[in-house]
Amino acid sequence: MRWWSSLITMGREGLRVQRVFAAPSAIARAVLAVLLAAILGLLLDDPVAGAMASVGAFICGIGTLLSPLRHRVVNALGMAAAFSATALLGALVHGTTWLFLPVLAVAAFTAGLARTLGVAPGIRGCLAVIGLMITADLAPGVHAGLVMAGWVATGTGLIVVVQLLPPYGPRYASQRRALAALYQSLAQASVTADPVALGRPAPFTAAREALDLLPQFSRPAAAAMFGLLGEAERIRRALQTVRLPGPVAAATGNRQALAAAAQVLGDISRTVASGREHSTPAEVWTLLETSAAASPVRSARDLAARLRLADQLARHSTDDRLGDVLEPHTEVPGLYAGTPTVTRTARRIRAQLHPQSPIFRHAVRLAVGVVIAEVIGRSIGGWSGLGISAHGFWVALTTMLVLFPEYGHTIARGWGRAAGAVLGGLLATLLSLPHWSPTGLAVASVVLAAASFVTLRTGQLMLNLWLTTWIVFLIHHVGGLPGPTAWARAADTVVGAALAILIFLIWPTWSTRRLPGLLAEWLRVQDRLLPELLTGYADAGVTDPATTDELRAQSRQVREHLEAAVHESHAEPAQHRGSWSTAQLEQISTQVSTVAGCVTLLHEHLPRTEQDTVPELTELADPLHEHLSALARAAAGAETVAPGALRSAFDSFVARSGLLAAASDGSRGAATSRAVALSTATVDAVEALTATIASRRHRHRAPA
Template identity: 85%
Template structure:
């Protein structure tokens, strides 16, 4: 993709308006907190108190709407504490510019590292740092800054209080949402063409992370949901088996029935109320399983029955009593404490090669530079707030992302929204508002910002700019054209963010070779371990296999994200593969992962199921994957067909091809042979795509 086409695509993305909204009850709570803060200002007849409490309630309210994974009260309390503490810190360093800039740099760096936890936590960190900028820039002195910080804390406290009001919804709402999305993705994948959709790791990772956040004391009560996560993994494996080993003809109606069941499970888990699947769907599934000679349909029907029972039990008020004590529920009592896990994830990013670390450094430099530039600009000839640069700095912080596409799209969307918002705010500043009218308009504008929070940067920043400029204009007694100063600050801040990214970029395209090599190194250990397991019952270490699978999922999720982000970059010439080839790699990686899943699912359970001949493939496969990992990083070349040649010689010598369904072998042996053939085919297809980089003569630094 060239620069011009990249800019066109990103500009279109930045102006796109999405139909994505937070939960109505969450939006209503956020609006109510701003309403209470505004009423407090009217009752006290103190415009500054009302405005600052509204700002605290508004920022903290946004934090509660950003993909909450923890309980709403916990989210609100954490956001309130962070924002209020930063506001107090900003008031304390207000009088010393160099100290404020130093603290700002450290806070921005920490926020950049916090991006490790995800997009929503990263934005919450940015919102907290805004509290530091507000009091450090707007406070007349330390005492005045502490007063402002106090009213901000009151506003954030109101957000915490309104989270305690009904309606409360089902228990473990965030975990239910993640599991519902997971089962819905399985429902869609079960009727999709091919099996590529079954390889998506993101829904499983999101559900696992949501459940991992539950404290140990709450986990027994969530036993059914932990069981649903385990069953989702088994259902995916059963669907893989069905698609690979069962003829496609006549299966579509049965798979559609399975999708119906999975959809009903998703709705049951999400709502906490049972959604029954019609008996016709179950009859069709069980009839299909009864007549099939293969184990896949029987496993799928049994797993769906278990998942349905767990979903029904998850609606029980006494969740902790719904499972038998001996029931095995993965992750129920295991897991690292949340604080230790967070520290470990952040510690893993503390090296110069990490894109998150480079983003953190870039964010610290960019925010400080934007603050200095904002203060140097002054008041735009009397239209703005003289010697205050926080609006430029906060725009830079909210625009600058680790990815090129997100950074440019957010910069363009926020700038366009700020200009439109400035125009609207200027129109609203023309009438002479009464205090009550001012309060009503401010609440309406805040509500519009909450509603459009997830619809895109254009709509969000339009209402956000209108609200904040309207508030500052009437509280601070500034001239009407102040709206244009805020719009100009936004444009400058967005331009600074984009320029800094282009000066020191982190291209996702250039991350793909390293991530692919890392994933292949995991497969280099996983696939030989699984093939060794066919030598004898129990020859494979289940704990080692589970650890390798977990690592494979993590790396594959990062790889898929990097491939997705690379499509927006004008840096295709910098990478070893084209966009089409990157999509092929993503699909082929998913296929290899599916083969590994099936090899593990069908490990021998009795001595009659063993296929010791397959262990001869361990060394050739290990050597091939080792060389392929080096080739993906640009260190050497691997010719396609080498592994296929070894496999053909092996099958000809061992006579295993006669064990396929066309031959005379047992069902278990033929299934193992089919899985090994599919694995070799998948690895060879990936080898051919990786080798295309060398035929094009493109080498990327490892």
């Protein structure tokens, strides 16, 4: 029942239609490229040229609409080169099945590895493989295949050309979007005063990765945006630590001050996103500065100043000032210098080349699945004369686009694509009934392609409805195929989707099984980071900012993977076999965020002067290191750890160190009191996580 319930739940998710659309200007460019391809076919009176150019423009157009991180021309060039190259390769291996299938397997494996760089690069890799299958399967011969590949390349070239058309928007649009989303998330968290929302790593990771893509020669001009990333980190820490006493101590005043901070952050977000200044009213700044002046807390006093600096950087990032070369602000050491993109990408992919990696397993599964689907598609491609005989690309295409590294996405996409193909087959059948003139055919083809572009991000159901209608309509009229071809394509889609789901279930990559390893990995990072911070309280400036920044970046990335795995595990039928229940996993996720928040506070209050030092705190580094090491092993299932051990060691440390007495000392009492409070909160958070990890499900499972 659990398996059937999971399939039904994910099936409903796959049939859901979302209101998410690409940028209208990007959609318009993609539609224009398809229109130009159709016009080219009409002018040449060559249906094959028009169809293949339309296919090239259509597939590459989809690639340009998928969450671009680089400049749109760079995205289009990369997609055009990859798709044209695979189409040429497919034409060269046409008719040699013994060579085509291994080449297809290698191409699919490479596309699977591209998932290392994100969902959009992974899908773009799969789209490139489609070019290989189209010419290898549909071309009547090698020469005809080369001609088809040439027209496909022409269509991809049209996509590149239309990217040069206005509107252009501000420079570094992708980086602006990521930074604007980061500041918007801070604004929302400021309004809700939610510490978990403030600690979410995804917006920071996205902004860091987007900026890290900039080449070395363009980074000086973008220094203001690097500074905005650093200030976002400092603002987040201030929001986590701020307490507004005095005249705004009441709940109403506190909400007003947080709302003012949210408004400033929102204005910064809009300025960065649009490249045009969005000024914050003077009364908002007055409220913030009054609150800061009345607060004895350093972070609260700094909040208004940090918001001022971020606002200045946002204005410096607008179009008319972006060329100003600024010194990069601190808090992002190493990022401004950066690692060359090719080196960094190769390093990330190389790190996945081991059997335990879910990305590697996904790539192998994709390669095997696509080859099996191609063989099955060639075996049934005729569908008793209704389909395209001896061609299996549609089954293989569906299998490739349905298979994802995660169970939930694979099942949902399988249901959505199958349902969309059936509806698309019905619509394509209706469109095949009347006679179409060449001009009418071109117009209808462009309209159907436009519908596919508009619904690209609304869900698999709507996308595949229009996609199936478009491709069947095009193939039917260009190739002179019988009307029931629509149902053959729908049947191919159902077979390909079912095959993808079956292959995943035979060789799964369960997020539930990855959770212990991810949690242990995150704890190992904390085992290095927390002692580093605690020893930093011995003297002002003793902590190496580059080291702590690198460790905190690692912590954020691992925590992002952990949170994603927790979310994915809820959809899995194997979840009941995991180490922790659904409620315990949510508890662990919350507790991890709490520990991360404590780490942020410890980092924020590192001593800046001799009066801020608390050298006694360094004594806590060793017991915390030992406990976190043992807890990492316990999370991985290697041993057990008893809750309370760290608390006992901490209580003994506090009693022995005399910190409580030092907290009443006038000269350094405030710093000591704060250090005791922060270390107590950290120990409490680690102990709470310890208790949840120790309550692994198999230790308390009731007898059957």
